[in-house]
Amino acid sequence: MMELTRKGEYAIRGIIYLAQLPPGKVALISEIAEAAEVPQTFLAKILQSFAKIGIVKSFRGAGGGFTLGRSAEQITLREVVEAVEGPILPNRCLLGAGSCERDGTCGVHPVWREVQGKVVEVLDGVTIKELATRTK
Amino acid sequence: MMELTRKGEYAIRGIIYLAQLPPGKVALISEIAEAAEVPQTFLAKILQSFAKIGIVKSFRGAGGGFTLGRSAEQITLREVVEAVEGPILPNRCLLGAGSCERDGTCGVHPVWREVQGKVVEVLDGVTIKELATRTK
DNA sequence: TATAAAAGGACTAAAACGGTCCTAAAGGTG
DNA sequence: CACCTTTAGGACCGTTTTAGTCCTTTTATA
Ligand code: SF4
Ligand code: SF4
Numbered sequence: 007m008m009e010l011t012r013k014g015e016y017a018i019r020g021i022i023y024l025a026q027l028p029p030g031k032v033a034l035i036s037e038i039a040e041a042a043e044v045p046q047t048f049l050a051k052i053l054q055s056f057a058k059i060g061i062v063k064s065f066r067g068a069g070g071g072f073t074l075g076r077s078a079e080q081i082t083l084r085e086v087v088e089a090v091e092g093p094i095l096p097n098r099c100l101l102g103a104g105s106c107e108r109d110g111t112c113g114v115h116p117v118w119r120e121v122q123g124k125v126v127e128v129l130d131g132v133t134i135k136e137l138a139t140r141t142k
Numbered sequence: 143m144m145e146l147t148r149k150g151e152y153a154i155r156g157i158i159y160l161a162q163l164p165p166g167k168v169a170l171i172s173e174i175a176e177a178a179e180v181p182q183t184f185l186a187k188i189l190q191s192f193a194k195i196g197i198v199k200s201f202r203g204a205g206g207g208f209t210l211g212r213s214a215e216q217i218t219l220r221e222v223v224e225a226v227e228g229p230i231l232p233n234r235c236l237l238g239a240g241s242c243e244r245d246g247t248c249g250v251h252p253v254w255r256e257v258q259g260k261v262v263e264v265l266d267g268v269t270i271k272e273l274a275t276r277t278k
Numbered sequence: 279t280a281t282a283a284a285a286g287g288a289c290t291a292a293a294a295c296g297g298t299c300c301t302a303a304a305g306g307t308g
Numbered sequence: 309c310a311c312c313t314t315t316a317g318g319a320c321c322g323t324t325t326t327a328g329t330c331c332t333t334t335t336a337t338a
Contacts, residue, residue: 203336
């Protein structure tokens with residue numbers, strides 16, 4: 007249960023690599039993919055989607071590549087994970103009332119709410135900066 | 143991320159229904175399925191797998207059906223969920239060393255370990271009994 | 279023996295996963 | 309301007325998982 011997909015795993019590895027670079031340095035997708043040991047074209051898609059939401063910045067043409075969109079301490083692991091996997095949602099009844107007609111009477115509902123809260127708390131509490139410095 | 147499948151959802155609903163019955167009462171799969179609002183043949187598979195591991199007991203033939211395999215306060219939500227979804231495992235690197243060759247140097251690894259711990263803690267802390275009494 | 283269940287197995291449609299490949303667009307360089 | 313480099317976007321694809329159904333067999337009761 008609750009498994010991160012490869013997409014999520016790759017996204018995290020890629021962004022950590024970016025965070026380990028000297029600030030401002032742009033890295034080629036080929037370079038990131040090799041360092042993170044991730045299929046290049048797949049990682050490209052992921053970083054492109056990150057560029058859209060501002061987590062990374064991208065530059066085209068010669069001398070182009072990717073950089074972090076803001077400083078590593080301002081990007082949380084939660085953000086990265088959610089960007090790629092969607093919201094932390096142990097059960098679909100947690101998104102919006104009425105998604106399950108039983109939620110009013112259901113004793114399990116609050117448990118999922120609690121699980122969600124704990125996971126979000128952990129993931130919100132760790133920044134990419136921390137991960138980058140802790141990772142060799 | 144981390145979504146419970148319908149199988150898991152149905153399993154929980156079914157077992158809660160069993161827990162709400164007077165102790166010792168056997169219920170037909172048709173009855174459980176209707177009450178829990180779950181496809182009958184699908185629920186049958188789930189309860190059959192539960193019978194194998196002892197969470198429920200089953201009886202064939204006329205007058206047969208299903209009962210809890212032990213008292214509701216001795217069955218945790220975690221057990222039910224894991225029986226149907228497999229172990230709580232936010233990332234595959236958590237099962238066994240060597241499943242990721244990076245785990246020695248990886249700063250993310252401990253975060254997943256923590257997430258796993260928190261979720262297990264919550265799910266272990268709630269019994270089917272509690273859920274049954276809390277659910278109308 | 280007839281009947282009432284659950285058990286087991288085969289099968290399936292649809293979605294999600296884990297990518298690849300090709301073309302287009304944008305930005306430097308000589 | 310022409311050419312090269314690099315990301316962007318879209319189409320496509322094989323495999324696995326999800327979410328079931330259906331049919332036959334076994335077991336137990338009446
Ligand atoms: S029955 Fe309860 S736990 Fe299940 S989806 Fe509905 S509200 Fe959520
Ligand atoms: S890189 Fe780290 S988090 Fe990712 S699978 Fe390997 S050990 Fe786990």
